[in-house]
Amino acid sequence: MFLAVIAITLRKSILDPQGSMIAKSLRNLDFRVEDTRAGKHLELTFRASDENHARELLQEMCAKLLVNSVTEEYRIISLNAYED
Amino acid sequence: MKAAVIVFPGSNCDRDIIDVLGDVVGCSVTAIWHQDRSLQDAHLVILPGGFSFGDYLRCGAIARFSPIMESVISHALAGNPVLGICNGFQVLTECGLLPGTLMPNKSLRFICRDVHVRVENSATMFTTLFQKGQVLNLPIAHADGGYYAEEEVLKELELKNRVIFRYCSANGVLDEENNPNGARQHIAGIVNEEGNVLGMMPHPERHSEDVLGGSDGRWLFESLVANWQRMVTR
Numbered sequence: 456m457f458l459a460v461i462a463i464t465l466r467k468s469i470l471d472p473q474g475s476m477i478a479k480s481l482r483n484l485d486f487r488v489e490d491t492r493a494g495k496h497l498e499l500t501f502r503a504s505d506e507n508h509a510r511e512l513l514q515e516m517c518a519k520l521l522v523n524s525v526t527e528e529y530r531i532i533s534l535n536a537y538e539d
Numbered sequence: 540m541k542a543a544v545i546v547f548p549g550s551n552c553d554r555d556i557i558d559v560l561g562d563v564v565g566c567s568v569t570a571i572w573h574q575d576r577s578l579q580d581a582h583l584v585i586l587p588g589g590f591s592f593g594d595y596l597r598c599g600a601i602a603r604f605s606p607i608m609e610s611v612i613s614h615a616l617a618g619n620p621v622l623g624i625c626n627g628f629q630v631l632t633e634c635g636l637l638p639g640t641l642m643p644n645k646s647l648r649f650i651c652r653d654v655h656v657r658v659e660n661s662a663t664m665f666t667t668l669f670q671k672g673q674v675l676n677l678p679i680a681h682a683d684g685g686y687y688a689e690e691e692v693l694k695e696l697e698l699k700n701r702v703i704f705r706y707c708s709a710n711g712v713l714d715e716e717n718n719p720n721g722a723r724q725h726i727a728g729i730v731n732e733e734g735n736v737l738g739m740m741p742h743p744e745r746h747s748e749d750v751l752g753g754s755d756g757r758w759l760f761e762s763l764v765a766n767w768q769r770m771v772t773r
Binding site for chain 2: 469472476495520521526
């Protein structure tokens, strides 16, 4: 079994009003925050034959449903195999 | 004309459209559950507004994979009219029938009020009974309605006259003050290249009877009926 953690954020070129609002709020609290990007955090548990296969499946899931490539990009934060 | 209104879990404008098409415009209209596969010989297919699947993941992203959507996509690709209103527009961009996407409103707030939109192209099957440049009063009710597409897509939309409605002032001027959600180029509605698939954020069905605050939206549905009549009597 694999556990993948992915982060989905708006592409850098796209204005992120939610992130900007969070940064502004942090600055109001006197934190010197230059920028904040908001996004989604997903944890996916799934079966795959090995790590390469797991990566392939993950890419497919992102392309088909999880990520809208018009405005979003994703990063794999971690991908770990574990015994079930 | 026979129309089908697709009902997803979380759709909430389906009944309004059924009422307008059935009682105001006088079409035969059926509601079709998203898990069905047949469009029951409907000529016009409508994807209504609402919060399909709770807007989870992204608005329209999950509805786009409902079983009925395969039939809706084939129906559209065969040149038949498909209209997506609000959440329906979001579903149309998610399934690739229309380009671009709908981003959170620039204010980050849910906006529910009447706005003005200018008719940019009256030569489509959805807008025949409007005049180009005519300003309509229509309600919007959305949190994610800011149309976004890459520059080259926007250029293509402009070049081919595929922008159908733009947010504007009461006298038709495009200014930031009257762009409620921060849409690129004030876009409120676009069609596909063939002109048979329209996606729009404003709700024409909510302004189809004067007693409910306005009737500008009615003429969109009447345009579809008029074009259908022309087609069948040809």
